[in-house]
Amino acid sequence: MIRLWPVSESFGAEVEGVDLRHSPSSESVAAIDAALLRYAVLVIPGQQLTPEQHRAVAAAFGPLEPMAPPTGRDKVGRGDEYLIDVSNLTAAGRPWADDSPSRGVQRANELWHTDSSFKETPARASFLYARSIPTAGGRTEFADLRAAYDALPQSRRDWLEGRIAHHSLATSRRRTGFGGFDGTQLAAMAPVPQLLVRRIPETGRRSLYLASHIGGIEGLSSDGAEEVLSELLTHATQRQFVYSHRWRKGDLVIWDNRCTMHRLRPYDDLHTHRDLQRATTLDRGNTCDLEGILRPAPAHRP
Ligand code: OGA
Ligand code: MN
Numbered sequence: 205m206i207r208l209w210p211v212s213e214s215f216g217a218e219v220e221g222v223d224l225r226h227s228p229s230s231e232s233v234a235a236i237d238a239a240l241l242r243y244a245v246l247v248i249p250g251q252q253l254t255p256e257q258h259r260a261v262a263a264a265f266g267p268l269e270p271m272a273p274p275t276g277r278d279k280v281g282r283g284d285e286y287l288i289d290v291s292n293l294t295a296a297g298r299p300w301a302d303d304s305p306s307r308g309v310q311r312a313n314e315l316w317h318t319d320s321s322f323k324e325t326p327a328r329a330s331f332l333y334a335r336s337i338p339t340a341g342g343r344t345e346f347a348d349l350r351a352a353y354d355a356l357p358q359s360r361r362d363w364l365e366g367r368i369a370h371h372s373l374a375t376s377r378r379r380t381g382f383g384g385f386d387g388t389q390l391a392a393m394a395p396v397p398q399l400l401v402r403r404i405p406e407t408g409r410r411s412l413y414l415a416s417h418i419g420g421i422e423g424l425s426s427d428g429a430e431e432v433l434s435e436l437l438t439h440a441t442q443r444q445f446v447y448s449h450r451w452r453k454g455d456l457v458i459w460d461n462r463c464t465m466h467r468l469r470p471y472d473d474l475h476t477h478r479d480l481q482r483a484t485t486l487d488r489g490n491t492c493d494l495e496g497i498l499r500p501a502p503a504h505r506p
Contacts, residue, residue, distance in 0.1 A: 206235045210243060215348040216447040217243040224251050224261045224456065233264050236458070240329065241406055244464050245346045245447055248456040253333055255481065259286050261456070262331040262483035269320060269327055269484040279306045283481060290332070291479040299474055311380040312373075313468040315416035316347065316437055318461045319484060322371040322396055322417045327461040328487040335479040337451040341471030342478050345441075345448045349412040350463045352440035353401065356412075361401070364412075366497055368422040369429075370395035375419035395419060397499045399491040400436075404463055411463035412440055413491060422500055440465065451480075462487065 209218040217239055222232055240246055253261070262268060263286075271288045273280075278300060283289030290310065292299050300307050319327035332344070353361070374385055374393040385393070400421070402413045414436055421429035448469075449457060459466060471478060492499045 206232060206239075208239055208243075211245075211447055215243060215351065215445075216245045216346065217247070219246050219248045222248060224248065224253060225257055227260055228264055237265065240458060240460055241404070244348060244350070244460045245449075246458045247449065248458070249452060249454060251333065251454050251456045253456070255284070255287050258331065258333050258456075258481060259483050262286075262329075262485055265329060265331075266485035269486045271484075278304050286483055288482045288484070290482055291335075291477070292473040293477060293479055299477065302474055307473070308380070308382045309377070310468075311382065312376045312416070314470065315376055315379060316441060316465045316467045317376060317415040317417060318413070318465050320461070321398055321413065321415045322373045322376075322393070324396055324490050326398065326487045326491070328485045330459055330461060331483045331485075332457050332459075333481055333483075334451045334453055334455045334457075335481065336477045337453055337480075338471045338476035338478050341469060343448050343450050343469045344457070345446055345467050345469060346459060347441045347465045348445045348447075348463070349414060349440055349465060350404070350409050352442075352445050353410050353412045355445075356439070361410075364401045366495075367400045368397045368492060368497070368500060369400050369413075369418045369433075370420040370422075371398055371415060371417040372396070372419050373417060376416045379416055396490070397422075397492050399495060399497065402462060402491045403495065404460075405494075409463075412436060413462070414440060414465055 205221050207220040209220060211217060268286045270285050278294040279289060281295040294300055319330050372393050372395040374390060398413055400413060401410055403410055418433050420426060421432055424432060488494060
């Protein structure tokens with residue numbers, strides 16, 4: 205029997221009474237799915253998962269999102285197509301060097317984002333599992349974009365309705381000072397249009413859909429887009445919308461990428477071990493297509 209311990213009325217809950225080493229029953233999957241719709245972030249503590257079991261848990265909730273292989277050579281062999289390595293460890297199991305490309309890439313996780321919004325079909329739910337954690341720092345913060353949407357003035361909601369933003373991995377990487385992309389790399393990171401406000405079909409609730417991957421907003425200059433993005437990010441990450449997760453070894457945290465953002469907080473990544481892996485399920489399609497909104501011509505550069 206699953207028991208829920210909500211963090212607040214509508215955002216964040218701890219789940220008690222599941223051992224995910226055994227593939228969850230259809231009743232458990234349905235109960236966790238329903239809890240995820242309501243609370244958007246779920247913490248399932250005390251798990252002991254092999255990579256296979258971790259992947260199987262996520263796969264019980266929907267089709268898995270395939271992941272690109274790690275960028276840095278020091279990471280070869282960690283993670284696989286359906287299990288992304290989000291640790292600070294090299295293939296040899298030691299913390300990365302300060303000039304490791306993987307370190308540069310993962311720095312973008314410290315910016316508020318939602319997973320894979322820069323892909324045609326973005327991520328639906330992420331399943332992040334902690335195999336070891338540092339003694340201090342390295343929390344993950346989550347922001348409730350449904351509550352943030354509800355708290356906007358009506359005039360802002362009207363302005364946002366049906367409006368399209370362009371998401372690119374190149375944008376968020378540039379924001380952390382990771383640049384110098386060549387033409388081929390830029391082509392692979394071409395901006396993808398997504399609605400700034402989306403509807404969660406199961407509940408009918410509207411949510412902001414924001415990320416630091418956004419580099420442009422239809423109808424605005426690039427400075428104008430930057431200003432609106434910064435206003436919305438500041439609004440959505442106010443204390444009352446944020447749950448800050450302090451990891452314990454064995455936590456599996458599941459979040460709904462359609463209506464939340466998250467970010468990693470700093471820790472001593474050159475000296476301590478933070479070993480997390482993530483499996484991810486796919487959304488049903490591009491947000492513009494899901495709402496039947498015509499996409500703009502692909503004219504933007506990231
Ligand atoms: C992720 C991510 C943050 C963290 O896995 O998608 O952003 O706290 N992780 O490791
Ligand atoms: Mn992420």
